Amino acid sequence: MMKSVLALVLAAGAAFSAQVPRQAPELAIRMPDGSQKLLSSYRGKTVVVAFVFTTCPHCQRMMGTLSGIQKEYAAKGVQVLASAFNLDSDKLAGSFAATYVNGFPAGSNQKLTVLEFLQQPDDPQHPYFVPILVFIDRKGVIRQQIVGEEKYLQDPETNVRASIDALLKEPASKTPVRKKTAITSSTK
Numbered sequence: 001m002m003k004s005v006l007a008l009v010l011a012a013g014a015a016f017s018a019q020v021p022r023q024a025p026e027l028a029i030r031m032p033d034g035s036q037k038l039l040s041s042y043r044g045k046t047v048v049v050a051f052v053f054t055t056c057p058h059c060q061r062m063m064g065t066l067s068g069i070q071k072e073y074a075a076k077g078v079q080v081l082a083s084a085f086n087l088d089s090d091k092l093a094g095s096f097a098a099t100y101v102n103g104f105p106a107g108s109n110q111k112l113t114v115l116e117f118l119q120q121p122d123d124p125q126h127p128y129f130v131p132i133l134v135f136i137d138r139k140g141v142i143r144q145q146i147v148g149e150e151k152y153l154q155d156p157e158t159n160v161r162a163s164i165d166a167l168l169k170e171p172a173s174k175t176p177v178r179k180k181t182a183i184t185s186s187t188k
Contacts, residue, residue: 018119024134024142027117029083029107032094037081037105043140045079046167048160051114051132053086054096058153059131063100065156069164070104077138078164082106085114118145135163138172 027039027049039047050066052059063082070080082101084093089108097106115122118132129148137143144163146152152159 018142018145020145021141021143022119024136024140025117027083027109027113029081029105029109030090030093031105031107032097037107039081039136040140042079042081044138044172045077046138046164047136048078048080048164049134049136050080050082051109051118051130051134052082052084053130054084054089054092055086056130059084060096060100062131062133062153062156063106065160066104067102069157069160071102073164074103076168078168080104083114084108085111118147120147133160133163135167137167137170143167 024039028036029039030036039049048066048069050059050062052062066080066082070078081104082097084096084106085108086092089096093106093108109117112122114120115128118128118134120126120128129150131153132148133144133146134142135144135146
């Protein structure tokens with residue numbers, strides 16, 4: 001019985017999929033010190049955004065994996081960012097970052113802002129699982145979005161590296177990328 005319930009939940013999550021590739025909308029991640037990190041400020045880099053819950057053990061382990069990857073790949077033009085979006089994440093993001101994050105910005109966003117960014121409905125019929133990883137190319141295009149994908153996350157070290165390496169192999173844009181007007185998500 002438990003396996004059939006789990007299969008149903010996973011199938012419901014898999015039935016929903018965001019449009020990929022798509023231009024990444026602006027995202028302002030609130031840092032624990034009150035400042036903001038704008039996703040657009042990393043245009044020209046390959047970006048990995050991890051959307052997490054501060055209380056999730058899988059998310060906490062993912063931060064360790066991403067910390068090592070950020071250190072290794074920074075010189076190649078890769079930037080990792082993290083945004084917590086669980087209840088009270090704005091209050092918990094500082095201690096979460098201090099405990100689990102090393103070498104990249106980690107802050108918080110409102111749940112609905114994150115779900116809009118991900119093109120994920122706030123609907124129990126379309127559950128999502130964390131951590132959620134979004135891979136953005138140098139041109140600011142979301143190329144891959146992993147929403148708690150069980151098989152991908154069984155070996156995150158290998159799979160995240162493979163996703164980043166695939167984006168790094170692509171040629172950089174030969175024409176200048178025009179800045180896109182900021183798209184802001186509502187915080188309902």
